[in-house]
Amino acid sequence: MKSRAVGLMIGYAADRLLGDPRRFHPVAGFGATAKALEDLLYADSRACGAAHTTLLVGGSVAVGVAAERLAGRPVARAALTALATWAVLGERSLAREAVAVHTHLAAGDLPAARKRLNHLVGRDTADLDGSEVARAVVESVAENTSDAVVAPLVWGALCGVPGLLGYRAANTLDAMVGHHNARYENFGWAPARLDDLLNLPGSRLCGLLVLVAAPSRSVAAARAWRRDAAGHPSPNAGVVEAAFAGSLGIRLGGTNRYYGHRIEHRAALGDGRSARPEDIIRAADLAGRVGLGAVAVATLIPSRGGLLRRPRRPLG
DSSP: OOHHHHHHHHHHHHHHHHHHHHSOHHHHHHHHHHHHHHHOOOOOSSHHHHHHHHHHHHHHHHHHHHHHHHHHHHHHHHHHHHHHHHHHHHHHHHHHHHHHHHHHHTTTTTTHHHHHHHOOOOBBBBTTOOOHHHHHHHHHHHHHIIIIIIEEEEEEEEHHHHHHHHHHHHHHHHHHHOOOSSHHHHHHHHHHHHHHHHHHHHHHHHHHHHHSGGGGGGGHHHHHHHHHHSSSSSSTTTHHHHHHHHHTTTTTTOEEETTTTTTOOOOOOOOEEOTTTTTHHHHHHHHHHHHHHHHHHHHHHHOOOOOOOOOOOOOO
């Protein structure tokens, strides 16, 4: 189990230092495979969406199990875990995109900030003012710190490479088809619900790590979490966005307009002022501290025995 902890630490460090692989990213390959399978299986039904999800997530877990068995020696297993961790984490890329939006806002180039914001969110950014752009970035940083950093580390610690690959497969499918629109309302139901389930432990750990990462604001963060999280449409994003809002002393939530003319009115998270461009950098710094806390916790879990730990052989 020490090889798993070492692999998680190395993979986390690689993501933090290098970011995502520039070419031949395995997640991009998975996305292409998922799209091809969707073209074969698609029908406007939950059953077809569930079959699509089962094949892709189950296949990813099976690949992880086979890879760990082939790796054999602890050094090879640590290297494999490090490679998988590097591939599935997204902390460096998230920070890079957030800082890029802030740079445009700081330069007074609102159209460029709106355009770059499309790398982070799925909402319509065309008419957002500077404060709304900043709010959208902070919300994305909070949610993706849980989804792309804390949750995969949790599942990697519990289940090793199968956990890393299976979680990332489910999260990617949710991003691809888990939408409220005419095509995916039924077909995307299964991956959306699976992603909600898999993110439950990570989002709660992320919320707790926000309290630890900014102890002077822990009371405000805990209050916002307890009071406001349930008002968010997501059972997981509400936790981390509320905790970030309370920790940063700002107010998140409000009206979001999505492509296709869907409008969503979200409850306020936190009771501070509206977001400002400088809050993007503060949120990115907080996310970085949360990520360090997450990898520290994740490396302790394997020492206690993960969910897929092999049973010891009896003595004698």
